[in-house]
Amino acid sequence: MLRGLGLAIAALILTAAAPPWEWGSPVGLRPPRVPADNPMSVAKVELGRRLFYDADLLIDGTMACATCHEQHRAFADGNATHAGVHGDPGRRNVPGLANVAWLRSLTWGDSRITSLETQAAVPVIGKTPIEMGMAGEEAEIARRQSRDSCYPAMFTRAFPGSDTIDFAHVAKALAAFERTLVSFDTPYDAYARGDLSAMSAEAVAGSKLFDSDCRSCHSGPLLTDQKFHRMGSTPGSDAGLGEITRRTKDIGRFRSPSLRNVELTGPYFHDGSAKTIADAIRLHPHTANLYDAQVAQITAFLKSLTDRRFVTNTRYSLPELACGK
Ligand code: HEC
Ligand code: HEC
Known part of the structure; x- marks a missing residue:
């Protein structure tokens, strides 16, 4: 009872000490x-x-998260798939990272990865495919960072009261940075707030088609229901969610991607098989009834989801070589 009270008071003091993070009121x-x-x-x-x-997160110092997740492409990379450090063929298309803080599960087809902290370990120490190649080298990551002239002080500031540099702290810091990748500053959002000049007539026509044909899955402010769907009747070699759950009904199911910044994140689909937005639309079932002019209108609408400030915001760009601020 007393102990509970103590904890409650401690929690109160902690809450008082750390002001709530400002999320930019999306x-x-x-x-x-x-x-x-x-x-x-x-x-x-x-x-x-x-x-x-930092490319030193990688076995031979040649690849950073930012190698595959490039800011000017809303943190996707422009390739169908991206080979890993030893040239392992990439299996999947690199998704953009806008608003990842709000995603319930991460990656195209794994319902088990539910936090950015857990996800960060996938590219660094994952083995299928080998992306950054540091499996078994977590201690080496810590050693490299202890030798660096900036990291020891930066880790101490980030994790007060702890002087260990380890992979858990690396993952936590990466996750905290990723949570700041907030992107809601688009013509679409301006239009929704009442600036009727923000979107062209073509894009407005496209938004109506989108509401009737696409919103069921690309829903809400993130333009995704975050659920797993199968597009084709004949699934390809990648079993998607089925690989994780081992259930036949999940074979070929992938998470609906957010469509924010979709203009910048191509090529599209989990395997990068759609080169253009129009190709991506045509790969969906039940779109044969759409005329090309309608696909063009929907495409114009999707381009109103591009956040130019997000891709040029210096808070997200390569930091100065100096040790942070
Ligand atoms: C070799 C290229 C490559 C590198 C390097 C890389 N990623 Fe990725 N990233 C990918 C691919 C491909 C996916 C999709 C994987 C899948 O769906 O199976 C992905 C997915 C993600 C996701 C999930 C996004 C979503 O929409 O669910 C996050 C978050 C992420 N990466 C963060 C990182 C971080 C942090 C690093 C550095 C530690 C990193 N990535 C390094 C290629 C890369
Ligand atoms: C039944 C749910 C569902 C509906 C309805 C739907 N989508 Fe999708 N959409 C998905 C899924 C799932 C994917 C990813 C498929 C994959 O990678 O295999 C996707 C992918 C996309 C992509 C590629 C995005 C990227 O980052 O790779 C675009 C663009 C897109 N959809 C637009 C649309 C449009 C436009 C409509 C309406 C004409 C629509 N979608 C209707 C579920 C849906």
């Missing part, structure tokens, strides 16, 4: 879930940003 969305053991802080985000651009 329309119609509650702040994202942040794990209790990884609260947001400016120092942690700054560390995560440096790690995101």
